[in-house]
Amino acid sequence: MSTPTAPRTHEPTAGQTVGPFFAYGTEFEKMNQVAFPHSPGAIVLSGRVLDGSGAPVPDSIVEIWSRDADGEVPRARGSFRRDDHSFTGYGRTFTDDEGHWEFWTRNPGPGDGRAAFFATIVYARGLPDKLHTRIYLPDDEAALAADPLLSSLAEDERATLVATRLPNGYLHHEIRLQGQDETVFLRFAGAAEDDLGE
Amino acid sequence: MTTHSPAAAPESLLASPDMPTQHQISEEIAEAHRNAADAEARGEHVDRTLRDFAPYRSSVLRHPTKNPKLVDPETIELFSPAYGQRDVAAIESDLTLQHSGEPLGERITVQGRVLDSWGRPVRNQLLEIWQANAAGRYIHQRDQHPAPLDPNFTGAGRIVTDDDGAYKFTTIKPGPYPWKNHINAWRPAHIHFSVFGTGFTQRIITQMYFPSDPLFALDPIYNTIPRQRDRDNLIARYNHDHTVPEFSMGYEWDIVVDGPDATWFEPEEGEH
DSSP: OOOOOSOOOSOOOOOOOOOSOOHHHHOOTTTTBSSOTTSTTEEEEEEEEEOTTSOBOSSEEEEEEOOOTTSOOOOOBOSSSOOSSOOOSEEEEEOOTTSEEEEEEEOOOOTTTSOOEEEEEEEETTOSSOEEEEEEOSSOHHHHHHOTTGGGSOHHHHHTTBOEEOTTSOEEOOEESSSTTOOOOEEETTSHHHHTTO | OOSOOOOOOOGGGGSOSSOOOHHHHHHHHHHHHHHHHHHHHTTOOOOSSOSOOTTSGGGTTTSOSSOOEEEOOOGGGGOOOBOOGGGSOGGGGBTTSSSSSOOSSOEEEEEEEEEETTSOBOOSOEEEEEEOOTTSOOSSTTOOOOSOOOTTOOOEEEEEOOTTSEEEEEEEOOOOEEESSSTTEEEOSEEEEEEOOSSGGGOEEEEEEOTTOTTGGGOTTGGGSOSHHHHHTTBOEEOGGGOBTTTBEEEEOOEEEOSOOGGGGGGGGGGO
């Protein structure tokens, strides 16, 4: 893919922390049910958000956005008003006091032949701006080996982006904001942020 | 009914361990800004918002220590969840109409447009806001500030942008808010905004401020943004043309999302 060559005309707005009191402003019904629980193909994707001391982060938001199981990019509306059958691809959840978060969703398909992942964003009190990351499915080793991002990483970094498949078919994944096994976070080519300082 | 309400965390989590003075925090802010300006002068990448920003004490164990990896966005990251006008009721953008009585405080409107970096409107995307009431109190259970709750004000609103990327909220001007980052710490009055772009890479959560607030220079959260022009861009403008006679004060604030979306890549989609 190339990036846009047209000149930017507007300076992007800077992000700020979500703060401690986001729950009543950002909660919506069934927000972590990207797929209807226990429907065919539905799995639980769960994990924790941890800080630099390994302590759970109890006041963070995790959002995921992914292709459907057939690889299609969801274009149906309804993530904000769940109809209990459409797959909208998008979900949001808050960590609990143990830093735990979970979604009902589906295994994303590979789409354009690349390794399948959940695009993921984390926000938290004490985190001055959003953090983008990816949660890759662990199953297709050839696709993972060919992935441009994963293949650019050291083995220990790569491990922070690949979920663990549990015996029941569900997925587990820890997000570490800081520390030895710190999750690999992303910034994107084509953003004005990418040009700053040049 | 909601799906998942977090239990109240221990209040101690919200207080900094050292409770420094405002003077010390202000000196730390100035030093962090100098370091960022020096790094920029050396041609280094400096984030628009600094995640490693010790004057905001809660960030100390919550910021990554490694630089984020620069990647080409994949297709899914260039699209965003789909919304439409029917996803949100019109009344949800008026925070003064959610209860049986009128909330206390200064009634205001906040309106503007959501644009991408090329000035194109971000259409049919969701904006969510939340804020303290006129006395500076959040309705959230963890807020221990001994200011009164307002039975006629919740402080949460939503809207879906129109074909021009435009939005308009009616609300109450929030009060300044005390917190436990340091001794005598007060947040400038602000409204939290959560915004979807047309690509997931453009997603942003930020805060909007009001003109001429005397707390700007003192606030470590506002100052996690090292460049003055970026900080200025978070401040709404007063617009007398938007003020409604004998009813509400008018503020204007545009939001610009960063990064490309799928429309830049459409001619290439067939190659995949």
